Amino acid sequence: MTIAVYFLISVGMVIIQGTLGTHLAIKGVSPDLCLILACLVGFLAGEYKGLAVGMTVGLFQDLLSPGGIGVNMVLKGLAGVLAGVITHTISTVTGTAILLGMWILSIGCGLASLVIAIPNLDMTAFLHAVTASLLPKSVYNSLLGLGGYWIIRRFYQPESMLESLYRH
Amino acid sequence: MFILILFLGLLFLLPNRSQEAFRLIGDPVAGILEFPLKLTYSLKETLVGGWESYVALQHTEETNRTLTLEVARLQGEINALKEQIIITEDLERLLAYQKTVPMKTVPARILGRNVSNWYRAIVIDKGQQDGIAPEMGVITEAGVVGRIIRVNPRTSVVLLLSDPNVAITGMVQKSRDEGIIQGTPQGGVHMKYLPPLSSVQTGDSVVTSGLTGDFPRGLQIGYIQNITKADTDLFQSGDIIPKVDFAKLEGVLVITSFQESIPVNLPAPLPPPAS
Numbered sequence: 001m002t003i004a005v006y007f008l009i010s011v012g013m014v015i016i017q018g019t020l021g022t023h024l025a026i027k028g029v030s031p032d033l034c035l036i037l038a039c040l041v042g043f044l045a046g047e048y049k050g051l052a053v054g055m056t057v058g059l060f061q062d063l064l065s066p067g068g069i070g071v072n073m074v075l076k077g078l079a080g081v082l083a084g085v086i087t088h089t090i091s092t093v094t095g096t097a098i099l100l101g102m103w104i105l106s107i108g109c110g111l112a113s114l115v116i117a118i119p120n121l122d123m124t125a126f127l128h129a130v131t132a133s134l135l136p137k138s139v140y141n142s143l144l145g146l147g148g149y150w151i152i153r154r155f156y157q158p159e160s161m162l163e164s165l166y167r168h
Numbered sequence: 169m170f171i172l173i174l175f176l177g178l179l180f181l182l183p184n185r186s187q188e189a190f191r192l193i194g195d196p197v198a199g200i201l202e203f204p205l206k207l208t209y210s211l212k213e214t215l216v217g218g219w220e221s222y223v224a225l226q227h228t229e230e231t232n233r234t235l236t237l238e239v240a241r242l243q244g245e246i247n248a249l250k251e252q253i254i255i256t257e258d259l260e261r262l263l264a265y266q267k268t269v270p271m272k273t274v275p276a277r278i279l280g281r282n283v284s285n286w287y288r289a290i291v292i293d294k295g296q297q298d299g300i301a302p303e304m305g306v307i308t309e310a311g312v313v314g315r316i317i318r319v320n321p322r323t324s325v326v327l328l329l330s331d332p333n334v335a336i337t338g339m340v341q342k343s344r345d346e347g348i349i350q351g352t353p354q355g356g357v358h359m360k361y362l363p364p365l366s367s368v369q370t371g372d373s374v375v376t377s378g379l380t381g382d383f384p385r386g387l388q389i390g391y392i393q394n395i396t397k398a399d400t401d402l403f404q405s406g407d408i409i410p411k412v413d414f415a416k417l418e419g420v421l422v423i424t425s426f427q428e429s430i431p432v433n434l435p436a437p438l439p440p441p442a443s
Contacts, residue, residue, distance in 0.1 A: 018280025018291060022415075032285055064291050065284030066317040066327045072284055110285060117286035118332050118353055125353040129286075132354075137285075 006041070006053050013037045014060040029136040034061050034072070035109055036145045038080040039102050043093070044152060047084025054080030071116050079105045095146055102145040106138035258418045265309035271384055271426030273307075274298055277419050279323060288331040288355060290314075292420060295322040303382050305423040311388035311411035312336070312376060313420050324422075328414050329389070330355050338389050339377035340368045346377050349389060349408065357390060362404040368395055374408055384426040 017033045024030055034057040042050025058076030062069045086101045087093055114121070114129055121129065259275070266273050276292035283291065294300050296319050306313040306326045315334055318325040327334050330351040338349040338359060345366040347359045362368055372392045378385025390410040397404040 014283065015280075018283040021283070022281050030282065061284050063318075063320060064280065064323070064325060066287045066289045066325050066331070066333065067284060113285045117284075121332075121353060129353055 006049065007056065009037065010053055010057040010060060013057055014064065017061070018064060026140065027136075029133060029140055031140045031144050032106070032109070032137065033144075034058065034076055035079055035106060036102070036141055036148060038076040039083040039105055039145055040148050040152065042080040042083025042085075043087050043098060043101070043149060044156075045084075047081045047088070050080025050084040051077050052080075054078070067113075067117055071113065075109050075112055079109050095150065098149050099142050099146045103138050103142035106141040107134065110134045110138060255418055261309055262419045262421060266421055269421075272424045273421035274300065274424055275419060275421055276300075276324075278417050287333070288328040288351065288414070289317070290326045290328065290417060290420075292324050292326055292422070293322070294422060295320045295324050297321055299424055300324045300422055301424075305382035305387075306420050307383075307387055307423060308412055308417065308420055310413075311390065312383060313412050313414070313417065315382055316422065326420070329410060329412070330357055330414055336383060336389075337377040337379040338374050339385075340366070340392065341373040341375050342369075343367045343372065346379070347403075347405075349374070357408040357410050358405065359392070359408050360403065360405040362395075362406065364397065364402060364404060366404055368392060368404065368406070370394055382423065384423070 013033050021030045021033065024033075037057055038050060038054030041053040055073050055077035058072035058074065059069070061072040061076070065072070082105055083101060086097070090097050111130075111134065114126075114134065118125075118129075259277075262275055266275060274294055276294040276298075278290050279293050280291040282289060290313075292306075300316060300319050302316050302319055304316040306316060312329055314326045314328040314331070315336070316324050317327040328351070329336070329349070332351045332353050335348050335350040337346060339346045340362070343366055345363050345368055347362040349357060349359050352358050359374060370392055374389045374392060376383040376385060376387040376389060388411045390408040390412075393407040393409045395404055395406040
C-alpha cells in the first residue's frame with residue numbers, strides 16, 4: 001500500500017513538473033518539484049524511502065528529458081538518502097534545518113546536473129548559470145520544501161521522526 | 169308589477185334615452201366606486217408585491233446559489249471552448265502548412281516542457297509507434313523548433329533549438345553564407361563560423377542549409393540580431409532572433425522524411441564525346 005502511494009505520488013509529481021512547472025516559474029526560475037519530493041520523503045520518512053522515491057521520480061524524469069537515463073535517478077536518489085541522513089544526524093529537526101538542508105542538496109544536485117547537461121560550459125557561462133538560475137532555483141526549492149514540510153507535519157507525524165526524537 | 173315590466177320594456181325599447189339617464193345616474197356612482205377600487209387595487213398590489221418580494225423569495229437564495237454555480241460552470245465551459253477554438257485554429261494552421269510542405273511530417277501536440285533541469289526541451293504526444301525516431305527534425309509553420317532526442321513508445325522528447333546541446337547547419341538567405349546554429353546557455357540562439365568576409369547584415373533571414381540529414385534546405389530559422397567579430401577570431405558570429413516562440417508552442421510537425429534538395433538518383437552521366 002505504502003509503495004503504491006509513493007509510486008503514485010512520484011508519477012504525479014513528474015507530471016506536475018512537466019505540465020505546471022513552467023507556470024510556477026518566477027522570473028524564469030522554476031522549482032525542481034521532483035527534488036523537493038525526494039528530499040521531503042527523506043526528511044519525513046527516512047533515508048531508505050527517500051532513496052526509493054528519489055530514484056523512482058528521477059527515473060521518470062529521465063524518461064521525459066533529453067539527458068541520459070540514470071542521471072536524475074542517481075542524483076534524486078542521493079538527495080533522498082542525504083535528506084534522511086540529515087534528519088537522523090541532527091538533534092532537533094527544525095524549520096531552519098530543513099531549509100538549509102534542502103538548500104544545500106538543491107545546490108549540489110543542480111551543480112551536478114549542470115555539469116552533466118552542458119559539459120563544455122566556459123567560466124562566464126557557468127557563473128551566469130549559477131547566479132542567474134542555480135542559486136535562485138535552490139532558494140525557491142528550499143522555500144517550497146519548507147512549506148511542504150510544515151503542511152505535511154500539521155497532518156502527519158511520521159514514525160521515523162518520532163523515533164529520532166526519542167533517540168535523542 | 170305591470171308598471172315595473174312596462175318600465176323595463178321601455179328601457180329596452182328606448183335604449184339611447186335610457187343610456188343617457190343611466191349615465192346621469194352612473195357617473196357620480198362611478199366616482200364613488202373609483203376610490204375604493206383604486207385603494208383595493210393598490211392594496212392588492214402591495215400585498216402581492218410584498219408576497220413576491222419577501223414571502224415568495226424564501227427560495228431565492230437557493231436559486232441564486234444554483235444560478236451562480238451554473239454561471240460559473242458555463243463560464244468555465246466558455247473558457248474551455250475558447251481554448252479549444254484557439255488550439256483547433258493552431259492545429260488547423262499547422263495541418264494546412266503540413267499539406268504545403270514537400271516532406272512527410274507527423275503532427276504532434278505538446279504534453280510537457282522542461283521536465284528536467286538545464287535542458288530546454290518539450291515532450292510531444294507521438295513516439296516510436298507513430299514512426300518517430302531520434303534525430304528527426306521538428307518544425308512549425310513559423311520555422312525550426314528543434315530535434316528529437318529521445319523516443320518512447322508513445323511520447324518523444326524534443327530538444328529545442330535554444331538548448332546548447334543542439335546544433336544545426338544554417339545559411340544566411342541573402343548572402344548564402346553557411347554556419348552552425350546553436351543554442352546558448354542563456355536560452356538564445358547563436359550562429360557561428362560565418363566566413364570572415366561575409367556580407368551578412370543585421371536583419372538578414374537565416375534558413376536551414378540542408379547539409380544535415382534532419383532538415384531540408386530552406387526552412388526558416390530566424391533573423392540575424394547582431395554580428396560580431398573580434399580581431400583574434402577567424403570567423404564572424406552573430407545572435408539570431410528565432411522565428412518560433414518556443415514558450416508558446418502548442419503543436420509541432422515532426423519531419424519523418426523529405427526529398428533531398430539534390431536528387432539522390434541522378435541520371436547516369438553522359439559518355440565522353442568521341443575525340
